[in-house]
Amino acid sequence: GQNIDQPTEMTATEGAIVQINCTYQTSGFNGLFWYQQHAGEAPTFLSYNVLDGLEEKGRFSSFLSRSKGYSYLLLKELQMKDSASYLCAVRRHGGSQGNLIFGKGTKLSVKP
Amino acid sequence: DTAVSQTPKYLVTQMGNDKSIKCEQNLGHDTMYWYKQDSKKFLKIMFSYNNKELIINETVPNRFSPKSPDKAHLNLHINSLELGDSAVYFCASSQSSTPSAQYFGPGTRLTVL
Numbered sequence: 001g002q003n004i005d006q007p008t009e010m011t012a013t014e015g016a017i018v019q020i021n022c023t024y025q026t027s028g029f030n031g032l033f034w035y036q037q038h039a040g041e042a043p044t045f046l047s048y049n050v051l052d053g054l055e056e057k058g059r060f061s062s063f064l065s066r067s068k069g070y071s072y073l074l075l076k077e078l079q080m081k082d083s084a085s086y087l088c089a090v091r092r093h094g095g096s097q098g099n100l101i102f103g104k105g106t107k108l109s110v111k112p
Numbered sequence: 113d114t115a116v117s118q119t120p121k122y123l124v125t126q127m128g129n130d131k132s133i134k135c136e137q138n139l140g141h142d143t144m145y146w147y148k149q150d151s152k153k154f155l156k157i158m159f160s161y162n163n164k165e166l167i168i169n170e171t172v173p174n175r176f177s178p179k180s181p182d183k184a185h186l187n188l189h190i191n192s193l194e195l196g197d198s199a200v201y202f203c204a205s206s207q208s209s210t211p212s213a214q215y216f217g218p219g220t221r222l223t224v225l
Binding site for chain 1: 152153154155156157160168202213214215216217218219
């Protein structure tokens with residue numbers, strides 16, 4: 001089976017840095033995605049990791065360790081608009097091309 | 113221009129009715145998906161279509177039937193609606209030839225009374 005865990009909620013201060021962790025257990029791992037979802041809106045793609053290491057994209061970075069089944073999303077210079085849910089999703093190999101299994105999301109609240 | 117669009121945005125209906133949700137993508141992707149997001153915000157895959165062939169059915173009740181007239185469209189038909197079907201349904205698309213991200217439509221909020 002597969003299991004994806006991430007904290008339910010986090011709070012951080014505007015201008016600070018926050019790290020959202022995700023651990024996973026799955027067969028046929030073929031990459032990990034992070035999505036951002038504002039309340040009442042669709043998920044939007046943030047980052048993708050398939051090899052170990054850090055991927056940086058502006059204020060957002062994502063890290064993957066396949067041996068540990070672990071990823072994190074790092075948000076720097078937090079802004080109020082970063083208040084949203086952050087979804088970790090694992091992609092698997094196999095006939096179900098592009099099959100993504102989502103975690104339950106981490107609701108981030110950014111305070112002034 | 114909207115990349116992935118869905119209609120309607122809101123759907124309120126009575127138990128037992130049959131309804132459809134439409135989805136279209138103009139990204140030229142070859143794979144489309146339907147997800148259900150429940151009240152606890154858990155996003156779960158329902159169906160995936162690649163080049164008009166069903167490649168996933170994650171134990172969804174057979175009251176739900178996806179229909180893909182062409183690779184730019186994936187509609188979701190639901191028979192005999194139940195209270196538990198109330199959720200937000202998202203359509204998404206991706207390109208299978210590269211490990212690309214899935215792009216989501218705006219969602220359809222279905223309320224069954």
